[in-house]
Amino acid sequence: MRCFLPILFAAVLMSPSHYAEDGYALWLRYPRLAPDSTSPGADECPRFTIILATPTGQETPTLALAQAELETALRHLYGQPPLVRLEAVDTDSLPYALRANDTKAREGFLIAPFTTSPQNNTSSSPVLRIAAASDTGILYGVFALLRQLQLSDQPFSNIAITSVPSIAHRLLNHWDNLDGFVERGYAGNSLWRWEELPDELDPRYRDYARAMASLGLNGTVLNNVNADARILTTEYLLKVAALADLFRAYGLRVYLSARFSAPIEIGELHTGDPLATEVAAWWRAKAAEIYALIPDFGGFLVKANSEGQPGPHDYGRSHAEGANMLAEALAPHGGIVIWRAFVYSPDNKTDRVKQAYNEFLPLDGNFAPNVVLQIKNGPLDFMPREPFSPLFGAMRQTPLAAELQITQEYLGQQHQVAFLAPMWKEFLTSETYTQGPGSTVAKVIDGTLNGHPLSLISGVANTGSDRNWTGHPLAQANWYAYGRLAWDHTLTSGKIAHEWAQLTFRNARSFDPETVETIEKLLLGSRETVVNYSMPLGLHHIMATAHHYGPGPWVDNLHRDDWNPTYYHRADEQGLGFDRTATGSNALSQYAPELQTLWGNPDTCPPEFLLWFHHLPWDYRLSTGHTLWDKLCLSYQQGVEEAQAMLSTWEKLAGKVDTERFTDVRQRLARQVTDAITWRDSCLLYFQTFSKRPFPAGVEPPPHSLSYYQSLRPESTPGNP
Amino acid sequence: MRCFLPILFAAVLMSPSHYAEDGYALWLRYPRLAPDSTSPGADECPRFTIILATPTGQETPTLALAQAELETALRHLYGQPPLVRLEAVDTDSLPYALRANDTKAREGFLIAPFTTSPQNNTSSSPVLRIAAASDTGILYGVFALLRQLQLSDQPFSNIAITSVPSIAHRLLNHWDNLDGFVERGYAGNSLWRWEELPDELDPRYRDYARAMASLGLNGTVLNNVNADARILTTEYLLKVAALADLFRAYGLRVYLSARFSAPIEIGELHTGDPLATEVAAWWRAKAAEIYALIPDFGGFLVKANSEGQPGPHDYGRSHAEGANMLAEALAPHGGIVIWRAFVYSPDNKTDRVKQAYNEFLPLDGNFAPNVVLQIKNGPLDFMPREPFSPLFGAMRQTPLAAELQITQEYLGQQHQVAFLAPMWKEFLTSETYTQGPGSTVAKVIDGTLNGHPLSLISGVANTGSDRNWTGHPLAQANWYAYGRLAWDHTLTSGKIAHEWAQLTFRNARSFDPETVETIEKLLLGSRETVVNYSMPLGLHHIMATAHHYGPGPWVDNLHRDDWNPTYYHRADEQGLGFDRTATGSNALSQYAPELQTLWGNPDTCPPEFLLWFHHLPWDYRLSTGHTLWDKLCLSYQQGVEEAQAMLSTWEKLAGKVDTERFTDVRQRLARQVTDAITWRDSCLLYFQTFSKRPFPAGVEPPPHSLSYYQSLRPESTPGNP
Known part of the structure; x- marks a missing residue:
């Protein structure tokens, strides 16, 4: 007996993955733009001459990179280079x-576009000119041109852009330990293979630097703010120098996190006292050593007297005295000190969100000119939503940098979509009222409001050794959004989402503007969705212990009060929320009078900050007509429904997005739905033990008891130190 | 002023790496075979019909994979599928x-080739038939066909292969911890992303299974032999089942390392005593649970009473009593127990290399039929060279499996080239003399010598999350070689090296048989080179502490005698080496009389085992005419020169191998030269403190003092628990 059977081609089952979309190319995929489409570049490209114009006109490594990028990209986009x-x-x-x-x-x-003068015009070909005062400017211009061509399909001759960054120092902060572990990293291990450096250079270092340059990011802090002093030993500095040598042509400068007690740990001193002569001398010598190896070294980032790190307080000195001592060591070489304001004391019983302000405001005016104070966007710690840190409004004589967290420590880590541009825009456009309306946080950071020439922004990286760099394929959008906003903080979230989706998912064979639009919309709502199902209405810090993934509103057993969720939500039989008005901690007093008036009254306080500033009765009635309890329940429910909608929206993209990324995102969105339900059910059952009220109509009753949710121990997550 | 300058195309500097050879495709690259070459397949392929013939002829997931692999591969190789x-x-x-x-x-x-019978022959196309008694056999046949086509460029009609594996169970052992760390792993983290499983399935799992199937490997032990009991919890078993479901179609069965004390740690028992009723019942229930989730589960691998792991000795029971209890739990489901023989006691003052033999030989005959004893190739621990473990000759009533280490713990880790096929062949072809000449270790392992139906071979994996799977690009050859030898232990090292080099580096655009031959030769000599510059003449275990990278012959301060290099080399003013003859530990007595005679006399003992079995005076004269001291020095020098030759050989391949892999290997070979020099200088200066003799002519004098080398602290290496 013999039978002939057709076999289904199992291409989905087994397409060799080296031909697959693995995400490695990020937004620099350069897909062939449909040759028979309306894309005008296809005709024009081979006829155009592109001139790269710099003051010297001399070839340099940076210009070689710019040229190679243009050549490769345009050949891929149009089939032929200009x-x-x-x-x-x-x-x-x-x-x-x-x-x-x-x-x-x-x-x-x-x-x-540029018309060549007759005497030099040896051909009649049209010319597009990219001009800049530096080679790095040219490289940035090349990436901008390539982006523009892919976004708009406009003729070369229509392109005219003048662009200057908003902020001078645009940094990524890598919380990478020397053993390869990335604190709060959810995309594999560190990109830096210290053990192989300086002899072996992973080709990925170049691809990293190229991605950074494509966004205009010009600085990278290689190591964790919880710093290991060994990074400053000669052995490691040689490794750092190998990276710096490689990054230089991409306009990317290297910075290091410095451990304040390094003179003791890797030197032979018995003190790290910033006012001790030998300590200052040690740092001066160390700076000289660094600059001999790395002439364009950026400077030190310092986490001092914060969460157990050593610092000037250990010797009875102030943060300014500590920072200035380091600043003096770096100043002759042009380096800066980035001093972190993230401090809160285990002994201080003051509301944690007030402490950094109390600590640093009195020091305003005392910092050396090459010190910048790096402040997290909110006064607490990278929550899904916080008001801006009041220091941005109050501290006017010191350059203030923003520290944003790109890695989603509190927003679903690598499992959940949370596009952060809307959160950062909310922060950047926040009114401080320092000089009346229009005194936005963005203007503080870019130096214009208070007239500081030194400006800086930092993003805690979400990159790692995962092939697609960021674990979740859609988390690449956060690296992209951070870079774009660091360059131009006036860009809208919508514009950024559109750019990223188009650059990342456009594909000549199956390109469909609706697909890009769908992804764009999914991204834009995602952060609010996470807020809704995890910490709505101004709730904060109610996540599980240590790994910070999933809910833990009941946690009250940590040895520091201000690490416990119960410290923050203050649920009781009367109501919910942290009273930060004058009747409570009065953290509100750290803001401008306009904001005190607005936020101080629950009836005018925006609902998203309600429980951040107020402890309100369960039956408090919001402007929507709901009681607080009902609104809380409905917010959680809404978050779940939005998560479900994201999944079903994505599923409609089957066949429109490549199988690899489609499947990867689908799997993660399915988990996000499960996680959203767990958040909702855990928090509502827990808060119900205080509110003693039923769930309003439309809220699905949890299938388990509270103790079930309390017993859940999520799989140990990566990134947890 | 305006100047026009040509710009050098900087393609090397900046080719976007998503088009680059990143090594991910392993030996399954399927490059287009030069269309205008003599490759006969190009003409034939579209005319041929390939028939996959199984007893049922029914489509199954495995056959779908086989079909898709054929279709994709042949389309890439010849432009058109058959x-x-x-x-x-x-x-x-x-x-x-x-x-x-x-x-x-x-x-x-x-x-x-196959002639279809006239009644069914609807066309005149020639037919190639792959037939097997199982679908997995077909899949293996497909991979064999594709390999053959790429190796020989012969016409389809010339291909005729019948192949059956030598060994039934061909396993990879992953020493992967649940937190993603890989013990002795030098290629990144674990491939298993436990935190994401079972919901999120990394596409890499399929590519792993496909690579395994391409070699005919049919089993994988997912977790470290130093096992975490949690792998046996329901939570983790669901994750394991997700992998098993995915691997099944590739003919790949899942095994787990089981922690002997699991009933205490994850059960609620107070004992793990194998003779206690409740313990046996717990394991029976656990086995039933596993098989309900994973019907084709392979079995347990157990490291018991070894280096601190729990085991039956904790309850006064023997290894056989422990293994048989587990075997009984698995037997109803068809599972096996793989019991490791790697034991040596901290309290036992007997020569460590004798202990496993002493422990296990008395138990021969006592093991249940579904137990196999897994023995490392040598009696010590994966040294660059050891004689085979005497258990392979002595223990005849128990199925014996070989445990080979693919990861190069003691052979340069991810930095050095050490192609291990010659080492494994040396082992496999070793004569045990158990039944006279021809009683090779290979015949013990494949079950033919002692008539055991159960046969198994294990390789400790060198795979990890690095994009190219193995860290060093050339280390892929070791995974390949292990798989090929597990399938057919009669293959020669030369054949395997040739296959791998051709499959991995062949490129239609720049193919050059000389390139393949150069790589092949470089591989073939590489392990002996490592032996020469690290532990020549039978020296062993003189590496640095803990990370096992680089030299540490002076180390004598570890709390266990048998962890100290000085325990092994026994250098003194008289001479060097470990006397394992009757005048010493008499480990030699564990071998057959033929070997005792041969190895027991330093004049007939092969030089490569000389200091393994003998303590010899510094002026002992070898058959080469050199004194021991001179020969030692010259061996180290030779190793260095060979390493240098590897580097210069490789450098000649510039432009013939793709830039990415060329650069990567060049960097690592340069480091290997540096490391080889450090080995030579450290060991010779140290041994010279005993020999008090000058270096012979031709040996370069070390540039530093011994204390300099002793002070070197190599960068902390990965893989070190």
Whole structure:
């Protein structure tokens, strides 16, 4: 007996993955733009000459990179590269914004069609010129041009962009330990293979630097703020120098987190007292050693007297005295000190969110000019939602940097979608009222409001050794959004989401604008969804212990009061929330009078900050007409429904997005739905033990008892130190 | 002023790496075979019909994979796929070797040209038929066909292969902890992302299973032999089941390392005594639970009473009593127990290499039929060279499995090239003399010498989350070699090296047989080179503490005698080496009389085992005419020179191997040279403190003092628990 059977082609089952979309290329995929489409570049590209114009017109490593990127990208996009030429440009002919003598202007660029003068015009080909005062500006301009071409399909001759970064120092902070572990990292191990350096250079280092340059990010702090002093030993500095050598052509400078007690741990001193002569001398010598190896070294990032780290308080000195001593060591070499304001004391019984303000405000005016104070966006710790830190409004004589967290420690880690641009925009556009309306946080950070030439922004990286860099394929959008906002904080979340989705998912074979739009919308709502199912209405810090994944509102057994969720939500039979008005901790008093008035009254306080500032009765009635209890329940329910909607939205993209990324995201969204339900059921059952009220209509009753949820021990998560 | 400058195309500097050879595809790259070459397949392929013939002829998931692999591969190789059909085959028409009712026969396959009978022959196309008694046999046949086509460029019609595995159970052992750390892993973290399982399935799991199937490996032990009992909890078993479900179609069965004290740690028992009723009942219930989730579960691997692991000795029971209790729990379900023989006691003052023999030989005959004893190749611990473990000769009533270490714990880890096939062949072809000449270790392991139906081989994996799977690009050859030898232990090292180099580096655009031959030769000599510059002449265990990378012959301060290098080399003013003859520990007595005679006399003992078995005076004269001291020095020098030659050989391949892998290997070979010099200088300066003799001519004098080398603290290496 013999039978002939057709076999289904099992391409989905077994397509060799080296041909698959593995996410490694990020937003730099350069897919072939449909050759028979309306894409005007396809015709134009081979006819165009692109001129890269710098003051010297000389070839440099950076210009070689810019040229190679153009050549490779345009060949992939249009099948043929254009002619690319270097040229010298008279600086005075550049737009004013590019001529100023500061970092921002030097890193800006101009892209414009250009008519060559007759004597030099050896052909009739049209010319697009990218001009800048520095080679790095040219490289940034090249990436901007390539982005623009992929976004708009407009003719080369229509492209005219002048762009200058908002903020001078645009950094990624890697919380990477020397053993490869990444604290709060959810995408594998560290990118830095210390053990192999300096002899072996992972090709990925270049791809990292290239991705950074494509966003205009110009600095990277290689190691964790909980720093290991060994990074400053000669052995490690040689490794750091190997990375710095490689990054230099990409305009990327290296910074290091410095441990304040390093003179004791890797030197032979018995003290780290910043006022001790030998300590200052040790740091001066160390700085000299660093700059001999790394002439463009950026500076030190320091976490001092915070969560157990050593610092100047250990010797009865102030943060300013500590920072200034390091600043003095770096100043001769042009380096800066980035001093973190994330401090709160185990002994201090003051509301934790007030402490950094109390500690640092009195020091305003005391810092050396090459010190910048790096402040987390909110006064607590990277919650799904917080008001901005009051220091941004109050501290006017010190350059203030924002520390944003790209890695989603409290927003679902690598399992959940939470596009953070809307959260960062909320923060950046916050009114401090320091100089009346329009005194936004963004203007504080970019230095314009208070007239500081030193400006800096930091993002705690979500990158790791995972092939797709960020674990969750959609988390790449957060790296992208951070970079784009660091360059231009006026960009909207919608614009950024659109750019990223188009660059990342566009595919000539199956391109469909609706797919991009669907992904864009999914991203835009995702952070609010996470807020809704985890910490709505201003709730904060009610996550599980240590790993910070999933709910733990009942946790009250940690040895520091201010690590316990119960410290923050203050649920009791009367109601819920932390009273931070004058009748409570009065953290509100740290803000401008306008905000005190707005936020101090529960009836005018925006619902999203309600329980951050107020302890309210369960039957308090919101402007929506709901009682607090009902609104709380409905918010959690809404979060769950939104998570479910994200999953079903995504499922409609089957066949429109490549199988690899489609499946990966689908799996994670399914888990997100499960997690959202767990958040809702855990929190509502727990808060119900105080409210003693039934769930309102429309809220699904939990299938288990509270003790079931309390017994859940989520799988140990990565990134938990 | 304006100048026009040509720009060098900086493709090397900046080729976007998603188009690069990143090593992910392993030996399954399927490059387009030069279309205008003599490759006969290019003409033939589209005309051929390939028939996959199994007893039922029914489509199954495994056959779908086989079909998809053929289709994808041949399309890549020749531009067009052939026609593929399923067909039923009468089992009786298969060759005898495929008909036997055992695992080996069932996994074998036949590939042969085939003439269809006229009534069914609807076209005149020639037919190649792959026939097997199982679907897995077909999948293996497909991979064999694809390998053959790429190796020989012969016409389809010339291909005729009948192949049956030598050994029934061909396993990879992953020493992977549940937190993602890989003990002795040098290629990143674990492939298993426990935290994401069972909901999220990394696409890499499929690529792993496919690579395993391509080599004919049919089992994987997912977790470290230093086992965490939690792997046996329901929570983890659901995760394991998700992997098993995915691996099943690839013919890959899952095994787990079981912690002997699991009934206490994850059960609620107060004892793990194998003779206690409740303990046996607990394991029976656990086995039933496992098989309900994973019907084809392979069995347990157990490290008991070894290096601190719990075991039956804790209750005064023997290894056989412990193993048999577990075997009884698994037997009803068809599972096996793989019991490790790697034991040596902290209290036992007997020469460590004698202890496993002393412990296990008395138990021969006492093990249940579904127990196999897994023995490391040598009696010590995966040294660069050891004689085979005497248990392979002595223990005849128990199925004996070989445990080989693919990960290069003692052979340069991810930094050095050490192609291990020659080492494994040396082991497999070792004469035990148990039944006279021809009683090789291979015949013990494959079960033929002692007539055991149960046969097994294990390789400690060198895979990890690194994109190229193995860290060092050339270390992929060790995974390949292990798999090929597990399938057919008669293959020569040269054949395997040739296969791997051709499959891995062949490239239509730049193919050059000389390149393959150069890589092949470099691989073949590499292990002996490592032996020469690290532990020549039978020296062993003189590496640095804990991380086992680099030299530490001076180490004498570890709390267990038998962890100290000085315990092993026994250098003194008289001479060097461990006397294991009758005048010393008499470990030699554990071998056959033929070997005792040969090895017991330093004049007939092969130089490679000289200091393993003998303590010899510094001026002992070898058959080469050199004194021991001179020969020692010259061996180290030779190792260094060979390492240097590997580097210069590789450098000649510039432009012939893709830039990515060329650079990666070059960097590592450069480090290998540095490391080789450190080994030589450290060991020679140290041994010179005893020999008090000058270095012979031709040996470069070390540039530093001994104390310099002793002060070197190599960067903390990965994989060190």
